[in-house]
Amino acid sequence: MTDSETGMHPSPPPSRTDDELAMLDVTALLRYGIGFGGAHRTTLFGDGAVGAAVVLDRQGVLPRAMAFLAEIVRSGGTTYAAALPEPVPGEAAAQLVRGWLQSAASVVRTVEGDQDVARWLQSVAALMALRLTYRTRSTRSGG
Template sequence: MPPAPDSRSDDEVLAATDVTVLLRYGLTQDAFRTALFGDGAVAGAVTLDRLGVLPRSLVFVAEIVRAGGLAYAAELPEPLPDPEPAAVLRDWLTEAARTATSPEAEALAARWLKAVAELIALRRTTPTPQNPGELPD
């Protein structure tokens, strides 16, 4: 019998999620919207939280998307203060701008960014259980 595969935490699984693909389809097709705002938002939060992004920075970018559009936000020289998370976010914004051509899709993208920011804030304020099956008090 082959050995059991190494177990991975939910964080590791979600960090490997292709957020770009979820944005591509979730902003333009109703069938993928739940995945975008579910696993996609959590994956985005895990990824950006690991890179140290502050929720307020992401909310600011969401407001830029709402006011100026995805293409404008994607072309910002520094959408986030640090280069590594800025590059990740720029990739997401660029793909979203390429596929989300309606005002409704751009508004959804702004909502998604705010959802990701909320999840980052929750990750930072909710204690992590010591044992995976244990819930915090």
């Protein structure tokens, strides 16, 4: 019997640490995830989004900056956002995010592609917000 016949799901992939996720090549994940879809897109929206959230969190970028950037991509497109002098606050973070946007812009050919990039940015923002909320609650409770 297959997993779908038994109602069971295949075993989940092994867990990764924040450090491992932070080392992912988000630039390449964006290029292939947006450009090819399928399993590449699943990886982009899974490990890639978490890795991006970890890196940006460590650089002090707030979730609202990424949510705002997602709105800019929705309104103006990925190419427009990639040309912004400071897509997020902070020189190092801005340079990193600009590289991500340039990578995505190199494969986006349609408005739907821009929407995919905006959804990914919004996913990163949501993950950053979850991390911030958890950290804040853990600090308050002494854990």
